[in-house]
Amino acid sequence: MNSVSVPRRKDLSRTEASRPVGVALIGSGRMGTYHGATLAQRLPGARLAAVVDPAPGAAEQLAAALGVGSAYTDPTQAFADSGVEAVVIAAPAQFHAELIVAAAGAGRAVFCEKPAALSLADLDRAIDAVRAAGVPLQVGFNRRFAPDWVAARALLDDGTLGTPRLLRSVTRDPGGFDPSRVAPGTIFNETLIHDFDALRFLNPGAEAVEVYAIADALVEPDWRDRGLLDTAVVTVRFDNGAVGVAEACFEAKYGYDVRGEVFGSGGMATMGDGRRTGMMFSGPAGRTVDTARGDQELLAGAYVAELAAFVDAVRGGTPAVVGGEDARAALAIALAAAESVRAGRPVRIAEVDK
Amino acid sequence: MNSVSVPRRKDLSRTEASRPVGVALIGSGRMGTYHGATLAQRLPGARLAAVVDPAPGAAEQLAAALGVGSAYTDPTQAFADSGVEAVVIAAPAQFHAELIVAAAGAGRAVFCEKPAALSLADLDRAIDAVRAAGVPLQVGFNRRFAPDWVAARALLDDGTLGTPRLLRSVTRDPGGFDPSRVAPGTIFNETLIHDFDALRFLNPGAEAVEVYAIADALVEPDWRDRGLLDTAVVTVRFDNGAVGVAEACFEAKYGYDVRGEVFGSGGMATMGDGRRTGMMFSGPAGRTVDTARGDQELLAGAYVAELAAFVDAVRGGTPAVVGGEDARAALAIALAAAESVRAGRPVRIAEVDK
Amino acid sequence: MNSVSVPRRKDLSRTEASRPVGVALIGSGRMGTYHGATLAQRLPGARLAAVVDPAPGAAEQLAAALGVGSAYTDPTQAFADSGVEAVVIAAPAQFHAELIVAAAGAGRAVFCEKPAALSLADLDRAIDAVRAAGVPLQVGFNRRFAPDWVAARALLDDGTLGTPRLLRSVTRDPGGFDPSRVAPGTIFNETLIHDFDALRFLNPGAEAVEVYAIADALVEPDWRDRGLLDTAVVTVRFDNGAVGVAEACFEAKYGYDVRGEVFGSGGMATMGDGRRTGMMFSGPAGRTVDTARGDQELLAGAYVAELAAFVDAVRGGTPAVVGGEDARAALAIALAAAESVRAGRPVRIAEVDK
């Protein structure tokens, strides 16, 4: 229902339209499947050229469903495929850095789901590889492509909001997770890393200097002793004095909740109304709007828009709009947050990024 | 930002995906261009097979921009094209009925922009032709595909809203029209016909029995004497006692405004918040959300969804979800409204549909 | 939560504060009780001097509850009471005109609940009496004192909204009425008369010229044959070309619903969000705000503000801000609406006001 939700192709020349970018998808899980369908069906500028998944039959199954001929179990097969210009990495996080390095080494442009790596050292290797290869690297920070955030950033860029003072970014998942499968650090590396990037996106030019985090198992308190962190609040102090608060929880009874707020010297922007539609029902219980229940519902437009931007960058030979350095800055905040919980005190970014 | 805005292709088999429906576009004006881009780029299940426009060079230009090989000046060329299974008619309204008849005669499925005809006699010929040919006919009543309206209808279908009592449908255009080019009846045939259909959609199973309309030139009062009607209010009495009010104006300073309301024994649904995004700016003037400025911004999702439904009907051989009888019922209300303005009294549907 | 809800007494001099206006309340029913409590407890500038009710014991009971010494069964007793400067008439509608005449004859300022009379002839007698006596007459058109409407009118007065084109006013009661006790014409005389006044308030300087009404028994269809009208839609054409739609229903499952809309050449104002508070609950059913369930909840601020304005007029010897001519214009629309239902056609104001 907004300008980003249906991609506009304003100045498509026939040449462009007739030469969609061939993209290999690596990883056929939940997010991979969504990205695969986007590449195959929602983006005229892209062509899903191959699906890769090491699990037996997984790539074949998704490839068949999407009408794609090439299915591989080994990513190197995709990198060697001449129809593959670019890769979308939606594999588990621990393989991201290695896959970026390999794809870049093969000269393929890379879109990588967040986090681009789990350590700064790994990420630096990936960034170096990409630079050496001269290919674009884009990371999956989808909020930068969500219409509300795009609109807020425009008010920062044109000066309306003035200098940021206080920022907020919230992610609450709809629940239903299995606490036994949540790796340590997940809430920082996988969930809040979106919020850390969102805070940076809304405080352009500033960088985080210190982080204080509180995290606990409030959804599943029985798992507290086994180290589960399902709820967290992270305070991020920036070098321009602004303070951002990022918070996350793995369970919200009302669905998937992604919101933001930036308050500056010129006013405030708030983002993320969480509505499923604009229809409001007035009944015995009052006035109700339905809320989005999942990320692929809430962020559908952003998920498509980020791949559209990536494909445009690949075709145009331009840098990705959110790249390795952004991934690095957000990861550093995530690492500092995890260390802050361990240490019980504020942690400077410099402590985790020496 | 909602479930309809990015079309979901839940159970695409490879066969389906590999056999997109070939569609010819007839008319390369504003709406035709949008539908053409949808067929070429936004709908994986469709293939834009040809563009038709009698104006010299017009079809070629759009076809080139969309990467389509076939451009015709005569629709019969498209009907004879073996790659064309279906047509989307976005020509001026006076040609609609004739084009439907011709397309159906050639065995092509038809999607026709509203109004499907300008008289009931013409429309009946078109409906007969379609029936005789056994092809689906869908009319461009986009509100049935807009998420808010879909959600409201669901509350009617599951009984939550109870029996409708009062309904409202509003269309306000953003202005900038040329009064010298507005044909008589435009506000009823071209604009309010959407609202008449919306009222019917929100009062399922009921039919209009009497119509009372007031219309005037309030935007361009200098054109009143030349018969311009740019603002109208139409009251529609239905056979279940419910009363609907449709109103339209050709100029709203805040953009394109499409809203609806259905109030029944169980409560009320309101549709159409008109927001461009969910971002809210709080500043010296208060708290502001931006509003959509054009129909292709506000209704982008609905425009894609209606063609997706059409293509599905063509592929599946199923009837269109909004067809000739719906077009007929809405046109009858529009004709009664025009007659009511002329006569200065309520007009029964039976008076215009003898 | 708004500027009207708690009356401000900006420039109270000690003299004013020490001389509250003595007011007699006539009628101790639901609305009378509320007005009585306002005069006794909510308005420092007023003093409830007496309560009048012909029902045995009724006046005494309310007077005792409110700490007032004088309770009468005959209004002439109140008019003769030297502590009574003004009267608030909250008796049944059929006695209004007569009471206004009598109160004015005794030199008392008059606040009268709507409708000020049930016929134009009666109302003219009342207006004449008030003029002859030189006392202020205010009628209980509360919407003029509700914050949203006050704010909308300000945007009309400062030109922001431009020239009105389309207006809307809605009143829906929360239900629970006894159909056997609804007098004919109630929906026009008692309910929609508020909306007719609201339309006039939002179209300053214009007057109604023609009215078309549809009304039916949709809440209690079994009472249709006995003449019950519980749901109505009234279209009002004004002499400046603007068209207003007033609608009412005696039962809304979600509470008491009073809304308005004025759309002009400069934009649109919408009034009446119906919220009980601004608190929003997000839970399994989505996002919900509670709605007001009764008029004294929704319009509490307006009910106090209208009496504050009346008391100010009495003290200051200034005309009432909404007086006899406003009552007359709204009543004429109500009478035309009733006639329109009877005749099944639009009725000109001139037909009912010869």
Added chain:
Amino acid sequence: MNSVSVPRRKDLSRTEASRPVGVALIGSGRMGTYHGATLAQRLPGARLAAVVDPAPGAAEQLAAALGVGSAYTDPTQAFADSGVEAVVIAAPAQFHAELIVAAAGAGRAVFCEKPAALSLADLDRAIDAVRAAGVPLQVGFNRRFAPDWVAARALLDDGTLGTPRLLRSVTRDPGGFDPSRVAPGTIFNETLIHDFDALRFLNPGAEAVEVYAIADALVEPDWRDRGLLDTAVVTVRFDNGAVGVAEACFEAKYGYDVRGEVFGSGGMATMGDGRRTGMMFSGPAGRTVDTARGDQELLAGAYVAELAAFVDAVRGGTPAVVGGEDARAALAIALAAAESVRAGRPVRIAEVDK
């Protein structure tokens, strides 16, 4: 527009109404003047018996404006006044504790603006004095009386919101302050103390255990070196695991902004829409609602309701609904926050309350 904004006096007996509680106001500044007008004019159950202010002429002036006979420069005169049952302390914060002790010593019930004291030792003396005298002490934590907060608390009390996990409380003033007159600690003691109490109110039964605060001069950076803190974010960890974030800024371009959020296992409540009215204007800039520009506009209803509750407690001999222990707990958080800024680390409540 809500149930609290106009105080309801449900079961007033004549005796109660005829015996309003005599209250002396101490302090005739901005807030004192508002409370004075409430006692004199807005609360039928209260009588403003005296005004006290040491500044020459100040008490006389306000007393005259409010029609009160007694004006004193020394509070002991008020305590000795037999018409004074209770006092409302709106003097500067440094005198609060001493005034509470003196008023209690004279057997007067006490309503004291926040903070009730500036040190825990002073506050303990005040609490002891009140206990010894057996008089009620209420502190001016107005948010507990604001309709949105009352409604949210009801959802906590009935279990709908479940167990709180994350809380938020925001106060932003409209600006225009003089940085040279802001005492150190103001943002914690005077502003955020409301938010600390609000967090406690929304996490019933839990207590704060640790506080981490960041504060800076972002509105007036030139005053940073002189110790000004005009913007702050405070994270409060509670003993039930919930985490609250309180934030404040002395300048918001859009007015006075007071909001809250409580997210629990059952859902989320958000409070504080900041609207001046519910009127929405749609114009060239989009859709706008006006925002409240000052606390006495935004919180008018709460300011009256807190004094109504106090007067009820005095008359009924019941404890105040928000008393000394609540003041103490909020002050401890404020002191810990100030210490956290000084120390640059989280501070346990036990460190400031030994």
